[in-house]
Amino acid sequence: MIETQLPLPELAASELRLLIGGERVDAASGERFEVLDPATGEPLASVPAGGEADVDAAVAAARAALPVWGAMAPASRAELLWNLGTRIAELSEELATLEALDNGKPRAEALMVDIPLASEIFRYYAGWVTKIEGATIPLANGLPFHVYTRREPVGVVGAIIPWNFPLLMCAYKAGPSLAAGNTIVIKPAEQTPLSALRLADLVEEVGFPPGVVNVVTGDGPGAGAPLAAHPGVDKITFTGETGTGQKILEASKGNLKRVSLELGGKSPNVVFADADLDAAVEGSYGAVYFNQGQCCIAGARVYVHEDVHDAFVAKLLAKLKAVRLGSGLLEETDMGPLVSAEQAERVGGYIDSALAEGATELAGGGPARLEDELAGGYFVRPALFTDVTPEMRVMREEVFGPVGMVSTFADEDAVIAAANDTNFGLAAGLWTADVKRAHRVAAQLHAGTVWINTYGFFDVAVPYGGFQMSGYGKELGAEALDPYLQTKSVWTDLS
Ligand code: NAI
Numbered sequence: 485m486i487e488t489q490l491p492l493p494e495l496a497a498s499e500l501r502l503l504i505g506g507e508r509v510d511a512a513s514g515e516r517f518e519v520l521d522p523a524t525g526e527p528l529a530s531v532p533a534g535g536e537a538d539v540d541a542a543v544a545a546a547r548a549a550l551p552v553w554g555a556m557a558p559a560s561r562a563e564l565l566w567n568l569g570t571r572i573a574e575l576s577e578e579l580a581t582l583e584a585l586d587n588g589k590p591r592a593e594a595l596m597v598d599i600p601l602a603s604e605i606f607r608y609y610a611g612w613v614t615k616i617e618g619a620t621i622p623l624a625n626g627l628p629f630h631v632y633t634r635r636e637p638v639g640v641v642g643a644i645i646p647w648n649f650p651l652l653m654c655a656y657k658a659g660p661s662l663a664a665g666n667t668i669v670i671k672p673a674e675q676t677p678l679s680a681l682r683l684a685d686l687v688e689e690v691g692f693p694p695g696v697v698n699v700v701t702g703d704g705p706g707a708g709a710p711l712a713a714h715p716g717v718d719k720i721t722f723t724g725e726t727g728t729g730q731k732i733l734e735a736s737k738g739n740l741k742r743v744s745l746e747l748g749g750k751s752p753n754v755v756f757a758d759a760d761l762d763a764a765v766e767g768s769y770g771a772v773y774f775n776q777g778q779c780c781i782a783g784a785r786v787y788v789h790e791d792v793h794d795a796f797v798a799k800l801l802a803k804l805k806a807v808r809l810g811s812g813l814l815e816e817t818d819m820g821p822l823v824s825a826e827q828a829e830r831v832g833g834y835i836d837s838a839l840a841e842g843a844t845e846l847a848g849g850g851p852a853r854l855e856d857e858l859a860g861g862y863f864v865r866p867a868l869f870t871d872v873t874p875e876m877r878v879m880r881e882e883v884f885g886p887v888g889m890v891s892t893f894a895d896e897d898a899v900i901a902a903a904n905d906t907n908f909g910l911a912a913g914l915w916t917a918d919v920k921r922a923h924r925v926a927a928q929l930h931a932g933t934v935w936i937n938t939y940g941f942f943d944v945a946v947p948y949g950g951f952q953m954s955g956y957g958k959e960l961g962a963e964a965l966d967p968y969l970q971t972k973s974v975w976t977d978l979s
């Protein structure tokens with residue numbers, strides 16, 4: 485049994501209930517569902533099984549709060565967002581433990597990435613609240629009109645959150661939504677609802693007006709689908725699976741609500757022969773295996789120049805052999821469990837498919853991948869394959885687990901073509917000492933983010949989002965405000 489400072493007493497204070505219109509309430513049905521600890525498979529807590537009635541109530545509360553939120557001085561709204569960011573930073577230790585418990589990720593990683601970035605997002609967008617401006621537009625035809633634009637909120641936002649970065653994805657969606665003057669209904673992933681409910685506590689604590697932020701836990705069909713279809717929702721922002729994104733788009737058509745989609749990828753990571761090999765190995769390890777590989781940006785298609793392939797693979801393998809699997813709460817853990825039994829099964833299926841399609845396995849320990857000594861938890865050992873071909877499922881579909889595929893290449897044009905041979909386009913990485921090549925190749929890769937001699941860095945000020953089937957609607961940076969705003973043109977006759 486792992487001894488830890490469980491944050492559950494704080495969570496228990498709100499009795500892990502929904503936040504609707506400033507009230508902590510149970511699901512209308514009275515039903516709850518269990519949240520499991522992915523390191524053991526044991527129940528961790530139970531949360532309300534929100535459904536259509538709860539979504540209706542939350543959307544009504546969010547709509548009622550719109551004029552209240554809009555009437556508040558921008559500086560006061562900014563202060564609330566800032567204070568929320570500050571509280572998240574102050575509670576870093578607790579929130580990191582909560583994410584490690586709920587998602588399985590190493591606590592140190594949550595403390596380094598999830599929590600500080602979530603905090604910074606609220607503070608960064610606090611700065612934008614007072615800077616949302618229109619323009620005065622001189623008419624092209626020179627007629628005597630005074631025309632100006634207003635940047636207005638779209639209204640009620642529904643945020644459908646994935647389980648890989650539970651609190652952080654709430655911040656990605658809520659930060660710019662609220663800064664733009666919208667109100668929001670957050671639907672966390674059913675696998676990882678705890679940090680969103682803790683966020684609800686903090687929203688209440690810092691004093692947001694009732695209904696500005698609402699949190700409804702529940703599963704996809706029960707709570708996500710009614711939110712996506714709701715006529716009272718003006719915009720859905722979603723991160724998750726491509727197929728779910730397509731369902732959400734279908735559901736949006738009834739009231740033509742705005743939709744932003746961040747749908748993952750199949751990102752390439754290219755290592756040229758002149759790269760700093762140790763840095764490339766280190767960076768590629770993170771690209772493939774960070775967060776147990778459960779990253780939309782995972783650079784799992786690794787292309788290594790034939791001159792350095794063997795050296796690269798040897799170094800990467802040495803790293804993989806040293807990886808310690810264990811509970812995310814333990815300091816010595818390098819890699820935690822996957823989020824759920826379903827995900828472990830899915831990833832095991834991809835590993836089996838690679839073997840069946842003829843790939844060569846360099847690291848890993850049997851197709852099922854479940855470690856005996858960690859039985860009960862959803863552990864999957866890091867896997868590495870060579871002799872992969874572009875048609876294999878693992879090269880075309882998002883695996884979302886600790887599985888890397890190494891291919892070789894001989895020349896630049898060929899590797900660019902191989903890297904771009906995907907329907908996705910979220911991210912890409914390249915490693916080279918040649919600055920001209922670096923930017924020449926970066927310009928040709930079809931991806932919303934390209935990292936040169938690094939991988940996976942994020943900053944709140946830098947826009948992020950996909951090309952092609954990785955979705956549309958940027959997150960982070962000033963650009964992330966655009967999908968949450970609509971422009972009104974106002975004409976005055978001066979003749
Ligand atoms: P998912 O896309 O089905 O779930 C993400 C969120 O959408 C959850 O909150 C879920 O409750 C909600 N949802 C599910 N069905 C819905 C529906 N019909 N209408 C509205 N909301 C709905 O992802 P899932 O099933 O958890 O994971 C499957 C795969 O999706 C993963 O293996 C991975 O490849 C991908 N994925 C990608 C993520 C990314 O960051 N791009 C994050 C999570 C999953």
Ligand code: MG
Nearest residue numbers: 704724725728
């Ligand atoms: Mg799903």
